[in-house]
Amino acid sequence: MWTPLRQPVFRALWVASAVSSIGTWMHDVGASWLMTTLAPNSPLLVALMQAASSLPFFLLALPAGALADVVDRRKMLLWTQGWMLVVAALLGVLTIAHITTPWILLGLTFALSIGSSMNMPVWQAVTPELVTKEELPQAVTLSGIVVNLSRSIGPAVAGIVIATAGTGVVFLLNAASFVSVIFVISRWKRTDEKSALPTERFVGAMQAGVRYIRYAPVFQSVLIRTVAYIFFASALFALLPLLGRKELGLDAFGYGVVLGFWGIGGLIGAFILPKAREKFSIDSLVAIASLVMAAMMLALAYFRIVPLVWVVMLLVGISSLCVMVSLTVTAQTSVPSWVRARALSVQLLVFQGSMVLGSLLWGTLAQHTSISTALTSAAVGLIVCVLLTRRYRLRCAEKLDLQASLHWDQPRIAFEPCPNDGPVLITLEYRIDPANAEEFTKVMQAFSQIRRRDGAIQWGLYQDLSDPSRFVETILVESWAEHKRQFARVTNTDRVIEERVRAFHIGDEPPKVLQMIYSNPNRRPC
Secondary structure (H helix, E strand, C coil): CCHHHHCHHHHHHHHHHHHHHHHHHHHHHHHHHHHHHHCCCCHHHHHHHHHHHHHHHHHHHHHHHHHHHHCCHHHHHHHHHHHHHHHHHHHHHHHHCCCCCHHHHHHHHHHHHHHHHHHHHHHHHHHHHHCCCCCHHHHHHHHHHHHHHHHHHHHHHHHHHHHHCCHHHHHHHHHHHHHHHHHHHHHCCCCCCCCCCCCCCHHHHHHHHHHHHHCCHHHHHHHHHHHHHHHHHHHHHHHHHHHHHHHCCCCHHHHHHHHHHHHHHHHHHHHHHHHHHHHCCHHHHHHHHHHHHHHHHHHHHHCCCHHHHHHHHHHHHHHHHHHHHHHHHHHHHCCCHHHHHHHHHHHHHHHHHHHHHHHHHHHHHHHHCCHHHHHHHHHHHHHHHHHHCCCCCCHHHHHCCCCECCCCCCCCCCCCCCCCCCCEEEEEEEEECHHHHHHHHHHHHHHHHHHHHCCEEEEEEEECCCCCCEEEEEEEECCHHHHHHHHHHCEHHHHHHHHHHHCCECCCCCCEEEEEECCCCCCCCC
């Protein structure tokens, strides 16, 4: 599990992120506790803290992912870390000066989450750059250790600081924690791959990301399983501060201890997970851990004995780490590097969108009924969703080889169009035994997903009425630059499927390929 720490850059970022994560958990506890102080009789306002933290992810995740795939990821990390430092420091100063109101707290929580939402896709996207593919599950698990270790330390420290120095000091300590990350990133000598093609345009990059996900069934399974878990688990995340203060009668330190047991459970889960992955498939592991989470939510709905709550939170930590690491590893291994940040940003969008909607729903339900009713309803919903989503398999991602195959040959062309000229029409002519025409058509319909995923805005397959053995595949791409990018987007898994298609071709020569550019009378020379 510790092998990724042999990579010096990953090791330095891992240590720095641990410091920053402790500060983040201290900040979260301080902010939640401050809101229960400023608005003690409003479960909805307390739940809105979770919504304010999650909404920016829902709004900005995809633009952040597109930026992370087209700009220097190192510089983007520096900007986002700096933004969060400034916002946390401002909240600390206002709180110490007794200026903070519930709406100021919500606004600055929203602003801090803007930085986090811009930071997280690029942070996840650089992880595969720092370790080998074989080390990626361990690297994600180590990141989970950081989160859960900081969840154990941060809340307890926050409780002590709140009791002795006040909430404002907690916010200032969080601001200081970003300095370590900024220092490490500033010293990272990242090698950026140069391309002869122009950088993707921002809007086009977002469109390409959405198009890829639309035709990526394995990644769609990750998204569905993420919604099924987070929407219902958000009840615990949103209502735990109110449960601790009103139902359990805890002070700031006692609430920090409860969160600390959650973090200790996650730390235990990090050591259990590698053995569990050997004994269970990833789909079974996620299902079992989700059911454990549902059972613990039911327990929290009715247990009011603090030591029993500690035990429950240990199991919550174990189960939540198993689910989140499994979903994150599957997401990162089910998409190629050229679109990874955009895909991960969509997962974050789905994650935080589910968190926002869930927090609002369960907070509203708790305000009109009770915390116990809201937690019970969410637990039952989670159990039902585990059963309903079993057919969306995560294990399929383990079979994908997403390294670029680079096996396409560039057909001979008479002139080189400008990168932004287009659209481009590509045709491939196949010779197919008419007896195999129906099966060939079915295979090509499946193959069309790859074409669309890698850049085709239109795709079609046509059979010649005068010669039933002649089939023509048409691919329409937005621009010449986008078409040339397709050559680097074809993966080894795609190549296997392409070879299955080519096996139907009965001609002596390979399928004939033609490239045609839209004839625009106003086209300017490059």
